[in-house]
Amino acid sequence: MAKPKPRVKVPKTAAKGEVLEIKTLITHKMESGQRKDKKTGEKIPQKIINKFVCAFNGKEVFSADWHPAISANPFMSFYAVATESGTFEFTWTDDDGSVYSKTAQLTVG
Amino acid sequence: MNESKHYRDVSRRQALIVVGAGGLAAAGLTLLPQAASADAAAVDAAIKGLIGGKTPQAGRITLDLPQIAENGNTVPITVEVDSPMTEQDYCKAVHIFADKNPQPGVASINFTPACGKAKASTRMRLAKTQNVVAVAEMSDGSVYTAKAEVKVTIGGCGG
Numbered sequence: 412m413a414k415p416k417p418r419v420k421v422p423k424t425a426a427k428g429e430v431l432e433i434k435t436l437i438t439h440k441m442e443s444g445q446r447k448d449k450k451t452g453e454k455i456p457q458k459i460i461n462k463f464v465c466a467f468n469g470k471e472v473f474s475a476d477w478h479p480a481i482s483a484n485p486f487m488s489f490y491a492v493a494t495e496s497g498t499f500e501f502t503w504t505d506d507d508g509s510v511y512s513k514t515a516q517l518t519v520g
Numbered sequence: 521m522n523e524s525k526h527y528r529d530v531s532r533r534q535a536l537i538v539v540g541a542g543g544l545a546a547a548g549l550t551l552l553p554q555a556a557s558a559d560a561a562a563v564d565a566a567i568k569g570l571i572g573g574k575t576p577q578a579g580r581i582t583l584d585l586p587q588i589a590e591n592g593n594t595v596p597i598t599v600e601v602d603s604p605m606t607e608q609d610y611c612k613a614v615h616i617f618a619d620k621n622p623q624p625g626v627a628s629i630n631f632t633p634a635c636g637k638a639k640a641s642t643r644m645r646l647a648k649t650q651n652v653v654a655v656a657e658m659s660d661g662s663v664y665t666a667k668a669e670v671k672v673t674i675g676g677c678g679g
Contacts, residue, residue, distance in 0.1 A: 490635050
């Protein structure tokens with residue numbers, strides 16, 4: 412499987428106190444563990460992203476625990492208040508321990 | 521002759537009423553065992569495990585789901601909790617369950633006051649027509665719940 416590619420949509424600039432909408436998506440099969448291999452009839456083992464975290468300047472803003480019922484190429488949108496300029500860091504943790512991450516800059520002024 | 525026709529009409533109407541009532545009763549009978557199915561019990565148990573002995577109240581949650589999902593592989597869901605999101609009073613978490621999926625848990629979403637708004641969207645898989653349940657935990661310890669039914673045309677758990 413191709414390496415998961417994270418994508419985030421965050422406004423570049425914002426006014427202080429503004430509530431921003433953040434949209435994220437990562438390419439991932441989110442293998443549920445329910446599907447069977449058509450040839451062998453064996454169950455395909457579960458392999459999903461089980462944790463998503465968004466932090467701003469090192470402080471956690473939003474997080475989500477995902478179960479196998481989350482669709483392939485998981486999408487997540489949520490909100491954050493613009494308090495100061497800084498960096499959003501997004502991390503996705505895979506069942507196999509891999510961590511995928513992406514950052515986005517925000518300028519408040 | 522005329523009278524007998526009249527009589528026949530009445531009896532047909534009565535027959536319809538009887539059939540209608542019977543149908544309703546049958547529907548009631550089939551609905552009841554469903555409400556007490558093992559899956560719904562599993563969801564209740566999972567909720568109990570999260571919130572302990574607290575009683576969830578209705579309200580404050582807005583669940584935005586399609587009434588009919590043609591493709592159970594990607595069902596959009598938006599959940600919003602009515603909360604001021606201040607340090608003193610905010611929504612801590614929202615847990616989403618689907619009671620007829622092979623595993624009822626869908627996601628747990630954790631908010632902080634820095635979110636500004638307790639609202640989030642994602643996409644989920646639904647195996648078949650079922651209820652989606654959201655449980656919101658507030659910072660003051662109160663618990664709210666909301667439920668919505670989604671009709672699924674093609675299930676989304678693979679075969």
